[in-house]
Amino acid sequence: MTFTERIRQSADSIWEKSHQHPFVQGIGNGTLDIEAFKFYMCQDYKYLIEYSKVIAMGTVLAKDLDTMSGFAKSLDETLNFEMDLHRQYAERLGISKEALEATVPGPVTLAYSSNMLAEAQKGSLASLIAAILPCAWSYYEIGLELAKKPGALEHEQYGEWVKMYSSDEFGSIGKWLIEKLDELAKGCTEAELDDLEAIFLNTSRYEYMFWDMAYNRESWPV
Numbered sequence: 001m002t003f004t005e006r007i008r009q010s011a012d013s014i015w016e017k018s019h020q021h022p023f024v025q026g027i028g029n030g031t032l033d034i035e036a037f038k039f040y041m042c043q044d045y046k047y048l049i050e051y052s053k054v055i056a057m058g059t060v061l062a063k064d065l066d067t068m069s070g071f072a073k074s075l076d077e078t079l080n081f082e083m084d085l086h087r088q089y090a091e092r093l094g095i096s097k098e099a100l101e102a103t104v105p106g107p108v109t110l111a112y113s114s115n116m117l118a119e120a121q122k123g124s125l126a127s128l129i130a131a132i133l134p135c136a137w138s139y140y141e142i143g144l145e146l147a148k149k150p151g152a153l154e155h156e157q158y159g160e161w162v163k164m165y166s167s168d169e170f171g172s173i174g175k176w177l178i179e180k181l182d183e184l185a186k187g188c189t190e191a192e193l194d195d196l197e198a199i200f201l202n203t204s205r206y207e208y209m210f211w212d213m214a215y216n217r218e219s220w221p222v
């Protein structure tokens, strides 16, 4: 079993809860309240800004040009492709560019992005990848699952979302990160692997919490 197969297996019960979450299911069958989706889009936009900074740190921590180049490509894709989806949705849903950018990150968004940045700052590329891998990987898994549902890809509101996250482009980012982490894991001690697994599990939990936060449109209590 590869290292990423091992951590995917230990995160299975968390990922299953994300797959079954009413927000995710609602995107797939088209019943999600559009107000929850708008809330999600705005929070996710702020999240992706911080995610982009983590990816940029990947280029700094990379030990070879190929890896630097992979992170640079992923940075470009996040800022100019994935975030374009959000900008287009915002326009269509009547959210101005200013309002999108002025979104105040809620507690889960802030905790999640701060945790990724903190793991990246520990200075090892393996920790950084363990902290971001569930993002790319779980969205691709969810995208592929939802794309199988009748009508999901053609849905007036959520079809574009399902199309983007089930696309080969997104799949290949996840696969690239999986390969990198498996390569790096070969040089790690068992204690280091346990640390990486814990980082991966925490991000998996935050992914679940992000769906839940969006579904409940949760912001600061005071």
Ligand SMILES: Cc1ncc(C[n+]2csc(CCO)c2C)c(N)n1
Residues within 6 Å of the ligand: 044, 047, 048, 051, 074, 077, 078, 082, 134, 135, 136, 137, 139, 140, 170, 173, 207, 210
């Ligand atoms: C909370 C949250 N988690 C994951 C993603 C998806 N995602 C983030 S970065 C990336 C890979 C390349 O850009 C993917 C697929 C998201 N949008 N929001």
